[in-house]
């Protein structure tokens with residue numbers, strides 16, 4: 016983090032506030048009003064002491080008291096309105112910020128998510144933006160109020176006694192030095208606190224979403240310990256930050272109070288010499304307390320703003336991050352035949368750039384052809400599927416669709432034309448209907464049902480009392496494996512893609528469910544170019560062609576019977592793996 020980045024961040028923080036200019040201006044108006052009222056009080060005090068008490072005038076006292084009550088009433092009303100305008104603006108700012116940040120997050124390339132834990136990212140959405148909200152709303156309000164009070168107070172002080180005022184202002188230079196010194200360190204520690212909190216959040220998120228595995232391994236205590244460890248680390252840094260803030264605030268507020276003591280001392284001497292009235296000294300003291308309180312409020316805020324600016328750096332970094340793969344833009348083909356070619360494709364995952372996963376892979380799928388990929392675990396089968404759906408781009412070589420390189424096509428258009436059914440399909444925690452509609456958001460109810468029928472899902476869905484409105488639970492936990500697969504197939508049917516990428520489930524379903532899934536898949540594949548990561552003998556036998564992958568290389572290719580006639584990996588795989596299927 017460079018030192019130079021700090022003013023930019025503060026400016027951007029204020030820039031966020033600018034969007035709520037109207038509310039904030041209204042807030043500022045009421046703020047100035049209430050600050051002005053606060054400055055009236057010492058004048059009233061001076062009046063009561065010097066005029067009313069001096070003249071022993073009861074009516075003066077009554078009038079002064081009534082006037083004060085009126086002033087306080089206006090001040091309280093203005094304060095309430097100020098608070099309401101500023102907090103509303105703050106809420107709106109943070110809402111917009113969260114929205115923009117989320118939009119930026121979901122636009123990032125898939126490789127980005129290989130390297131970031133979701134819990135850490137959600138922590139930026141919630142914890143970091145919360146700190147910012149405070150900074151840009153209430154803090155600005157308080158800063159302005161303190162600033163206005165300090166300025167007004169100073170003007171009145173100067174009017175009452177220029178000499179005393181200069182005496183008081185002697186505290187300013189040391190406070191400025193402390194501000195610069197502490198500010199930078201507070202900002203840096205704040206960034207570390209938020210990072211540590213995000214890490215803790217990452218652990219919590221991982222454990223809660225994987226609670227079944229944790230339970231199965233009776234690892235609750237271990238996980239709680241892991242979380243506690245992260246929290247302890249966050250706490251240690253937070254304590255450091257709080258020590259810094261405390262030292263800063265304590266030293267600056269001491270400076271303010273010491274200045275008031277000096278003013279009292281010198282002012283009393285002036286009064287003894289008859290150069291200042293009793294009321295004058297009293298109001299001067301009240302003003303100087305007001306001013307020093309306002310100044311210490313400002314330093315307090317500076318500490319807060321530095322804290323927020325530490326968070327802001329993290330948020331803005333994310334907000335500004337340009338995905339390495341755009342999510343839209345590019346060519347859209349008028350008509351899609353569905354011919355796929357991989358030409359000398361080499362690939363390594365960005366998270367592990369030194370480990371090549373695919374070496375010079377050549378592969379072709381003719382329109383309507385069903386090609387099965389087989390190979391030992393880790394051979395790179397899913398990686399090929401990932402490249403075809405353009406989750407990643409090849410390091411070298413090309414992936415072509417109807418002769419056009421995938422990179423040149425509009426990713427949004429492309430993904431609308433590719434259907435995928437994953438090994439363990441992920442459903443969202445909403446209704447079955449919503450989950451199927453994920454295939455095509457504008458599908459009618461009739462189309463939805465037709466898709467479910469084609470996927471052999473309609474029957475089990477109808478048996479639920481809530482039918483299509485049945486909620487499936489987080490990630491679809493309330494459905495069986497076979498049911499989830501059929502919902503995923505219905506999604507793909509609804510999408511009606513030219514190209515299909517299927518990852519056959521390895522876990523065995525019972526015979527009936529297996530049959531229903533299989534039948535639905537066959538119906539789905541009809542007339543579409545299909546790449547299928549095969550785990551079943553029936554699939555490879557039914558495929559037009561089988562491609563055998565080993566260590567990221569295509570080692571054999573041909574139909575089942577041809578490959579069975581050859582000495583090679585395929586025959587060994589079939590004998591070893593598919594025999595039981």
Ligand SMILES: Nc1ncnc2c1ncn2[C@@H]1O[C@H](COP(=O)(O)OP(=O)(O)OP(=O)(O)O)[C@@H](O)[C@H]1O
Pocket residue numbers: 129364366367372390391392393394395396397398399
């Ligand atoms: N997101 C990722 N980041 C880094 N490396 C990865 C990632 N996904 C997979 N790999 C690595 O790439 C290699 C190929 O993985 P891939 O998932 O393509 O294999 P596969 O043939 O589909 O295996 P399986 O049959 O077990 O699913 C493996 O060595 C794996 O460790």
